[in-house]
Amino acid sequence: MRDLIRRNLPFAAVAVVALVAAPLLLEPFRLGLLAKYLCYAIVALGIGLAWGKGGMLTLGQGVFFGLGGYAMAMYLKLTEAGPGGLPDFMVWSGVEELPALWAPFASPVLALGMAVLGPMALAVVLGTLVFRQRVRGAYFAILTQALAAALVILLVGQQGLTGGTNGMTNFFELFGRDLAEDSTQRGLYLVTAGVLGVLYLATRQLVNSRFGRLLVAVRDGEDRVRFLGYDPALVKTVTFAISAGMAGLAGALFVPVVGIISPALLGVVPSLELVVAVAVGGRHALAGAVLGAVVMGYAKTAFSEQFADGWLYLQGALFILVMTLAPKGIAGLLGRVRRARTA
Amino acid sequence: MTAFVNQLPIGLSIGAVLLLVALGLTFTFGQMGVINMAHGEFIMAGAYTAFLIGDLVLALPAAFLVAGAMGLVLERAAVRHFYGRPLDTLLLTWGVSLVLQQLARDLFGAPNVQVPAPSWLAGGVGILPYNRLFIMALAVAGVVAVWLYLNRTALGRRTQAVVQNRRLAATSGIDTGRVDMLTFFVGSGLAGVAGVALTLIGPVGPGLGTYYIVDAFLVVVAGGLGQLRGAVLAAAGLGLLNSYAEFWSDASLAKVIVFAVIIAFLQVRPQGMFVLRSRVLT
């Protein structure tokens, strides 16, 4: 019992800061940014699971994030257009009738369901195809990267259906509440933080379970696992789907928080940035993944505000330094400090 | 009909471009397992070298040296701490690529620069301009040189030994550090050569590398890791596929089709076109 409390103390402390202190102390604009980082942290958590524990380096997590985001955006656009109305971008793209694909997204339940289940379904299909054929390592990484590139091109090309390069923006209300209101934004922040907390605990539980051990075994010796009677493809597909679902949910939260979804948010570069964030935070620990997303998100904002002209140097340098000096990321560094103190 | 027939040489010439940009990767990725995302920026460095020198032929060896030297520095300063962790190198070198892009922007300015094409490359035969033929010739020459290097020289053999069993290589008397440096030098140098060639057909600016990097890796993946003949066939195949897919639909859809075909292909041949089977369990 004591052990249980001790183990959860850091988590509880962070939760109090995030849920109580942050909304009180931060001005609305900054709180909104923090909410955005937390959305990324949810994606990072999934990457931490799939890559850190399962060894699947997914460079296409933006795809799932994007699907979730688009599902939510479609719902928002439809409520705003009202029954029979058309979303603004369709009007200037010359679309005259609501495409059939859009119809289900008028329902918030279906839209949210699609935001999570859609990415999971895609992950299951893709996972079944590639994992069963034992595509892995760098092959898998590059395939997912190509997937991200392809999806962006597809979305951009279907301007009437998706808003093209612009994506979708200009949202006004969510479940009847004015999105411009600071109180709505604070509420969204709290929801995001809460979702992240719950997912973190659930993922931690999963990682510490026997399934988690199996996952590590698959990562380190996929072929050997077969001879223990498990199907690694199934284990990987399930994990990949879970991480895709998380990314989808994060995307759905992101849209009302940030107010835009566009192909620029889900292509090769943002997908890579998320993986980088996980690496910086420390992919071997779930907390590291979350931490990395928040730190890198903050660093990007801070650097680009301070040094609008040369911030890429700083971001690149920060990242190269962490990778070379602390290959296990910030979490690894903290672990080392803690061990050194107890030793 | 002519248009249709024309697509054949066009496809091959697209393949030659793909092959040229991917050739260096068969070294750094195929041989050493390093997923070098800064490969694109080494291509860019080659292109800027051509810009500075202003003469295409002189630029070829110079770009090889410049990009090679950059690769050498990258290898010594960072990549060497990452052997055995190929997926981590991907992230590291991506950071490097960001910095190099920004550096180019500061050194040469954000706008594109122009490398004049030599007058003897004006004109062409049939649908293929001389500059495309030049690129195809360069790709062929590159493949031959790489093949000879890997299979006919002691250095090539040493490279393979280090990749396959680093520790054993060291205890067999191979200076693994030097082999790593050399391999990275050659792989990066080849990127520089590709950069010179690309000045003939595309923009020369800080973003140059980003336009080619995903395609280059796809060629290596479809061909089979470290497999030269695989890379050649994959490049030609993807070039033709691209050319006909774009001919029938459009450039956007062609890219999507290429990706779909690669996934389908990996269903049949999960490790790319040519696989080196090994009995070692992973």
Added chain:
Amino acid sequence: QPAAEAQEIKVGLLHSLSGTMAISEVTVRDAELLAIDEINRAGGVLGKKLVPVAEDGASDWPTFAEKATKLIRQDKVATVFGGWTSASRKAMLPVFERYKALLWYPVQYEGLESSPYIFYTGATTNQQIIPGLDYLKEQGKKKVFLVGSDYVFPRTANKIIKAYAAANGMEVLGEEYTPLGHTEYSTLVNKVVQARPDAVFNTLNGDSNVAFFKQLKSAGVTAETMPVLSVSVAEEEVTGIGVDNIAGHPVAWNYYQTTETPANEAFVKAYKAKYGATKVTSDPMEAGYNAVYLWAEAVKKAGTTEVEAVKKAAPGISLDRPEGKVTIDGENQHLYKTARIGIIQPDGLIKQVWDSGEPIKPDPYLKAYPWAAGLAAS
């Protein structure tokens, strides 16, 4: 501190300083900085100095929205000058409308928009695309091929072109889009060459233009046999494309470095003095430069930087700018602008061959063009 603050007015500059769009946007930012310098040297606005706060949009639309919010809410700037691509403008629009702040957008665009919180200082379609088409028609070009980047500006522009062609006895032989940043044009060039059009209408943006023109030239296409009219290639792109590859082809804009006005002489001189003698000036730069002056004028007229007052003061303001006289239209917050067709010269500059004579009234929804009815269905 408060005393000093009272002596300053913060204005936001929001352009891509990194990423693909940096190529173009950095120069616009530079031109805006030049205008701020000049105004400050002349005593500022309402006796206060302008202090630029620059942010990087990073060629990423959501970042534009985020940085716009930051400029408005955190820095409390009086106004923002920024954006280039339509996507970045669309991303920023709700932010400016939500916080009732002002954006000055300096680039030609596809029209069909007039936000109460945006001033558009670049051309709308009837000040660039349609004059370009008129020019082609005048030159006897009846068959055109449309080539563009895959996003909203080229797609909308091409819709307008097709409607125009239908109404004016022109034939559109093909319409092709490539992703932004695409560099492999051999297939597309083959399609164009096989279609044998009289002219190509080019709405490619950014680096793709370099690849397109280089590969077109190697395929033996010349400006004599098949002119390519571009609406997104200005002076600073010419160097990167290579003068040899593009000389002789026409472009459509409102301003060229060679435009002969006293204001332009001063602008070019000042710009080169500040940024280097080899630098060129272009239409979007000039539109950004103008934006700062127009806003300053409106503030002077309103006697305050308060947004609603500035909006109210702006309509009708008319200034002599490098491109000639521009006037703020009260109805849609666009400018009256003179359309100009130019030919790219071997020295890399653009020589005007045609102009609309007087400034054209902005018509973002093309209400004055019967053939365009139905294009703007809102």
Added chain:
Amino acid sequence: MLELRDVRVEFDGYRALDGVDLTVPEGELRFLIGPNGAGKTTLIDVITGLTRPVAGSVRFAGHDLVGRKEHRIVRLGVGRTFQTSVVFEELTVLENLDLAAGFRSPLWTLARRRRGVSEAVAEALARTGLEELAERSAGVLSHGQRQWLEIGMLLAQRPRLLLLDEPVAGMSGDERERTGRLLTEIAADHTVIVVEHDMEFLRRHASTVTVLHEGKVLVEGSVEQVSADPRVQEVYLGRRPSDAAVGERT
């Protein structure tokens, strides 16, 4: 009951197995010897689905094994160890064993934490003498300790057919003895096939021996019969049968 009929395996034209017939009845401890490269490991690979034969059939307890996926074969009750041991270095010894024992439970039940030590795992720990190392991660084990862990994982799987590829290589004399006794014990109610080169080990523990040579079964019989066979001496034991008593171990 295991039955192989006319099994052929080719690698790029090279015949690694060239028509092998082999029958191992239930409850037998069968030893498989043969020169390096004779095809012993390949034979195990074929049975466990790692290598697909170009011809022939492999039947186990009424099931045809050819073409089945590896993990399905394991689920039929066929377990193996590897010549070069492969264990999960980041997991503890206990977790390695638990994983091996857990494949029968459905995937979703794995979502719970491991509580305590299951019977199969406890037994495997005891039999392999790894109790003291139970909480250490497998990555720190020495070569010989890994061999034991491999055997432990095999035991924890509770298979009906056990295939062991050179289990005592790298073990010290005492450990060989312990392994031998363990195998004999297991063979009482399981089918066990052991690949080994250690003739002394065979002499002490083997009843029936199959000798493989160049992808074919050369002879089958008791240790004495086999060692006395001149062909076996020629290709395997060496020309000095008396000297071949390289039995005494540390």
Added chain:
Amino acid sequence: MLLSVNGLESGYGRARVLFGVSLEVEPGRLVCVMGRNGVGKTTLLNTVMGVLPATAGTVTFDGRDVTGLKPHERVRLGMGYVPQGHQCFPQLSVLGNLLVTVEAAKQPKEAVDEALDLFPALKPMLRRSAGHLSGGQQQQLAMARALVTRPRMLILDEPTEGIQPSIILEIEAAIERLHAAGLAVLLVEQYLDIALRLADRFVILDAGHVVRTGDAEELRRDDVRRLLAV
């Protein structure tokens, strides 16, 4: 003294494995390192070769302190190593494996033929990929590979593991011949009888400490043998 190891310590990360190991190999002598599984034999050889860094102590080869040298530099000084577990360059051919080593060690090509004469079983498979060989074949290749560097001292980690009896005899004979020809050998071996036949001296390790050294005769003593029992 050809090789002298003094107070050597090393390990993996924070786990220490060797605690002040000292031993010596005279020119032309064969020293056998023995001990139970996991006592640190492989760790010792790896540290001697420079694969693992020594955290304390020195390794001197031929009068030269090599403690800080890289593995390949030690090979060029004449230390030939056959690691445990029949390792090879799997995608190179058998001949490629030998060639790459002979070139790296800057030895003439004839060294390859000499090595092959010692392991004739390799001759018919020179063109095959080494990764496709059986375990025993790979072990022979590993020995041959160490020999082509023309070492002055051979360091062998359980060279007979996984090898068929007749070839064990051959390997033993080969070691004996090499030894007789003046090559110094540091050998880790589990087969006591082989150790008895080959060794001039032995070193017994336990838990990272040297617990006993002596000459071949002493190995026969029961109290020494007990050190090796579990």
